[in-house]
Amino acid sequence: MTRKQQDAAAANLLPNSLERACQCARIAAENKGRDVLVLDMRKITPITDFLVIATGASRRQMHAIAEDTDAEMRKLGDLRRGIEGYEASRWIVQDYGDVIIHIFDPAAREFYSLEELWADAPRVAWERA
Numbered sequence: 001m002t003r004k005q006q007d008a009a010a011a012n013l014l015p016n017s018l019e020r021a022c023q024c025a026r027i028a029a030e031n032k033g034r035d036v037l038v039l040d041m042r043k044i045t046p047i048t049d050f051l052v053i054a055t056g057a058s059r060r061q062m063h064a065i066a067e068d069t070d071a072e073m074r075k076l077g078d079l080r081r082g083i084e085g086y087e088a089s090r091w092i093v094q095d096y097g098d099v100i101i102h103i104f105d106p107a108a109r110e111f112y113s114l115e116e117l118w119a120d121a122p123r124v125a126w127e128r129a
Helices: 003-013 017-030 059-075 106-112
Strands: 034-040 050-055 082-084 091-095 099-104
Touching: 017 034, 017 050, 017 059, 017 099, 050 106, 059 091, 059 099, 099 106
Parallel strands: 050 099
Antiparallel strands: 034 050, 082 091, 091 099
């Protein structure tokens, strides 16, 4: 079986991308992340299905959110394709292919303002999903 076939087979066993994105948002909120958003990117870009955005008040909190979301995604059978910013901890990005998680400190969240950049992306009511 090729790597592409293995990835496709594994994807069929995973909860769908919406469920995984909502679970990541819940984990961020449980770790006291603020202003947690899930943006539905499916009709806007082919790059990803959902962006999860959260703000952490400290480096420790941002790391807890990143580590707990990664642990949950692994339990669900999803593997992180990449992580950036973990050491500097101003903006941590975790890439799971169809779900991308952004964890900002307050200044970086305001500066990059991804929710304004992607203003035409529908917001998902993750608390009810």
